[in-house]
Amino acid sequence: MPDESKQITLIDLQQEEIIRIVIWRSRICRYIFVVSAVWMIVAAALYFVWLGFDYQNTHLHSASFVLQMVAYAIFSVAFAVQLAIYRCPVCDKFLNRLSADNLHCTRCNAQVKAAR
Numbered sequence: 001m002p003d004e005s006k007q008i009t010l011i012d013l014q015q016e017e018i019i020r021i022v023i024w025r026s027r028i029c030r031y032i033f034v035v036s037a038v039w040m041i042v043a044a045a046l047y048f049v050w051l052g053f054d055y056q057n058t059h060l061h062s063a064s065f066v067l068q069m070v071a072y073a074i075f076s077v078a079f080a081v082q083l084a085i086y087r088c089p090v091c092d093k094f095l096n097r098l099s100a101d102n103l104h105c106t107r108c109n110a111q112v113k114a115a116r
């Protein structure tokens, strides 16, 4: 009896279509991370304004804390979305950006990025 847990379902896609899907998913993940970074920068700027100019104003300190918490929330959503959608369109394996060969899927060897 074959081991069914090892079987993978491969979806038949054209090469250009695979690359276009991965670029689109990568763009979504990147922009959510950028939004998180912008909130962190605004929170840091507000914190330094509070430290440098208006130390007595506790509302400014609270506002920078709230902006930091929003930034961390968006960052954790970005991480979860990346785990959910940044996957190989052919075999659905997670595409690790840090792997040595990030032009190809490590499971099905489909080319997922255009070579530069």
Ligand SMILES: [Zn+2]
Residues within 6 Å of the ligand: 088, 089, 090, 091, 092, 093, 105, 106, 107, 108, 109, 110
């Ligand atoms: Zn794959």
